[in-house]
Amino acid sequence: MNADLSTGADDDEVTLGRIETEVAMLMRLGEATRRRTGAEHRVLDRAAYVILRHLADAGQQNVSALAARLNLDGSTVTRQVSAMQRDGLIVREPDPRDGRGMVVSPTPAGLQRMAAVQAARTRLYGDILAGWAPEDRDTLADMLHRLNEALEHRPHR
Amino acid sequence: MNADLSTGADDDEVTLGRIETEVAMLMRLGEATRRRTGAEHRVLDRAAYVILRHLADAGQQNVSALAARLNLDGSTVTRQVSAMQRDGLIVREPDPRDGRGMVVSPTPAGLQRMAAVQAARTRLYGDILAGWAPEDRDTLADMLHRLNEALEHRPHR
DNA sequence: CCCAGATAGCTGTATCTTACAGGTAATTAT
DNA sequence: ATAATTACCTGTAAGATACAGCTATCTGGG
Known part of the structure; x- marks a missing residue:
């Protein structure tokens, strides 16, 4: 669990967290882009x-x-x-x-x-x-x- | 426009197409994953x-x-x-x-x-x-x- | 050959997410 | 002071999707 100390023990955990964040963000942005994008796409x-x-x-x-x-x-x-x-x-x-x-x-x-x-x-x-x-x-x-x-x-x- | 000849002139066009495809796919998969994922996430x-x-x-x-x-x-x-x-x-x-x-x-x-x-x-x-x-x-x-x-x-x- | 169970597709219905239009109250600019 | 803007809320509608139930068809064991 607690993987946030300065040991650097769990770089991987950190990276996974970043990936999780970025994928979530990409979904949001992608949806938003799709919704308000020109008629060309729609x-x-x-x-x-x-x-x-x-x-x-x-x-x-x-x-x-x-x-x-x-x-x-x-x-x-x-x-x-x-x-x-x-x-x-x-x-x-x-x-x-x-x-x-x-x-x-x-x-x-x-x-x-x-x-x-x-x-x-x-x-x-x-x-x-x-x-x-x-x-x-x-x-x-x-x-x-x-x-x-x-x-x-x-x-x- | 016509960038599909064997000149290889437009690798970039090809790469953009790949990115477009993969983002579209990721949206689909992400939604599907979210929909049918355990209660932990929901x-x-x-x-x-x-x-x-x-x-x-x-x-x-x-x-x-x-x-x-x-x-x-x-x-x-x-x-x-x-x-x-x-x-x-x-x-x-x-x-x-x-x-x-x-x-x-x-x-x-x-x-x-x-x-x-x-x-x-x-x-x-x-x-x-x-x-x-x-x-x-x-x-x-x-x-x-x-x-x-x-x-x-x-x-x- | 016939029937039981599985499969393909369709329809009815419900849910979730979102946008747009309109309304009210408060703020800002002229 | 008043007009324009902003913040939020509510009503309403649309789109995407799942689930349940239906019919028609197919398939495998007697």
């Missing part, structure tokens, strides 16, 4: 963007697979996908191999909107990281990637 | 935790200052603070120097709950980053910190 809400990116990456798939991948309840994805279909971003067709399932595929319009949002976001990060050295940007990207991997493989419970 | 909801941390760090302050710091609407913070007062985590008193304002201070119970959540989270990160070398953890903490600073000072609009 033509797709957060969920739609991630779904489209996943469909573009991994190809058409059914609602359950999406839900599992995104860590969301199936019902949530059902509704998101319905909205996206209404907006012409995806199409939903019966799965020929499983009468219960529906296969979700991106439409050209969906892919195009996704690319536009991606470009806008990339530009935004360009602004935010304007003063950074290329190798620092690289390090940041690496570290974030490794952190995400660690989170995905986190020991559950 | 004794304080997200907002209460951040507010208490800020009060502990920066001392008592009024609702507007908190809202500004957290990038939230004043009305949102009013409600969060009301809930926290109901739960005995903070107290709210009229500001002696400004009859309009209310000064929010943490209670001992609030600080203690905050510390417990912080400890649980730190432990969680210890698990998640179990295999990491100390210097990598350090680098991660640094990079996150710098990213947050950059986000805070981001060129608005």
Whole structure:
């Protein structure tokens, strides 16, 4: 427990605390940025963007697979996908191999909107990281990637 | 614009894309982790935790200052603070120097709950980053910190 | 072949978080 | 002194999500 004395015994504890703090802060800032960011970004809400990116990456798939991948309840994805279909971003067709399932595929319009949002976001990060050295940007990207991997493989419970 | 040819001209563009992707992913994972994480973490909801941390760090302050710091609407913070007062985590008193304002201070119970959540989270990160070398953890903490600073000072609009 | 259990998706409902609009009281500037 | 601003609160609405319950379909053992 008490790891705050000047022994320096627990640098690691300190570092973990810093990481905890910074991740919490990043969540807040990210949310705030998303909320008050230009229309360019909001033509797709957060969920739609991630779904489209996943469909573009991994190809058409059914609602359950999406839900599992995104860590969301199936019902949530059902509704998101319905909205996206209404907006012409995806199409939903019966799965020929499983009468219960529906296969979700991106439409050209969906892919195009996704690319536009991606470009806008990339530009935004360009602004935010304007003063950074290329190798620092690289390090940041690496570290974030490794952190995400660690989170995905986190020991559950 | 078209930066995808094999010239390698725009490594930077690529790196920015990676950062964009990883931050988006981290948001998703972080939310999911928060949602399905043990009761230890949920004794304080997200907002209460951040507010208490800020009060502990920066001392008592009024609702507007908190809202500004957290990038939230004043009305949102009013409600969060009301809930926290109901739960005995903070107290709210009229500001002696400004009859309009209310000064929010943490209670001992609030600080203690905050510390417990912080400890649980730190432990969680210890698990998640179990295999990491100390210097990598350090680098991660640094990079996150710098990213947050950059986000805070981001060129608005 | 048939039925029991599992699975895919949908709908109803509830909760949580937040923003915006409007109101009142107090402060500041002209 | 009065107009403009600020601080806070309340009402209301929207968005995202989970959970429970439903139907249709699939799958495996008799």
